[in-house]
């Protein structure tokens with residue numbers, strides 16, 4: 755999530771209400787698919803998600819180690835419009851996370867290309883703190899990894915987490931990410947440069963994990 759590309763200060767377009775998209779296209783650039791698991795549904799962000807995302811993602815415990823989220827509901831509306839433009843351009847995708855029986859967005863998962871063609875990409879995520887430890891992150895993360903590797907065709911997926919961000923690093927580890935190294939003083943937060951850990955998942959890691967799980971393997 756750190757250093758994901760949206761920057762509100764670069765945003766000066768007028769917000770236009772996008773049409774609600776019900777159709778699922780086979781090309782994710784034309785509209786994100788709806789991804790479902792046991793208790794979690796992931797879908798394209800909508801302008802109406804702005805109030806819940808503002809309330810949940812601007813909380814201090816959520817934003818402590820990530821790029822500053824928009825500071826108003828209107829800022830989130832502009833962010834959501836921006837995510838849709840970037841998705842249409844084919845360089846970025848952002849999903850809302852919703853839970854069983856509710857359409858309220860409780861968090862987001864972002865995916866952006868790091869090179870043309872999406873061979874190498876970066877992902878980031880944030881979930882409202884009332885839902886931490888609930889299993890929602892892991893279910894949503896599995897859906898996002900399938901989307902990245904199987905739908906988008908990512909070969910190498912990177913994530914950066916501030917070393918001090920225990921939950922963020924723990925979350926990446928449990929998704930099967932491998933720690934590749936420490937990026938010294940790579941993330942400016944509140945006037946201080948923080949070290950980050952670089953985590954990666956390769957498409958071959960993901961395939962091997964799936965085969966292992968289908969043969970009855972479990973992670974303890």
Ligand SMILES: CC(C)(COP(=O)(O)OP(=O)(O)OC[C@H]1O[C@@H](n2cnc3c(N)ncnc32)[C@H](O)[C@@H]1OP(=O)(O)O)[C@@H](O)C(=O)NCCC(=O)NCCS
Pocket residue numbers: 755756815816817819820878879880881882885886887888889890891892913914915916919920921922923924925928
């Ligand atoms: C990152 C985030 C989406 C993860 O969701 P979550 O529901 O908290 O994640 P989970 O509880 O499923 O997994 C976190 C894991 O880290 C572990 N953990 C918690 N604190 C930890 C710490 N200080 N050090 C190491 N591991 C820690 C948890 O025990 C858990 O592992 P377990 O399920 O095996 O016990 C959520 O915490 C969040 O939104 N954080 C704020 C935004 C953010 O930091 N985003 C990530 C940037 S890389």
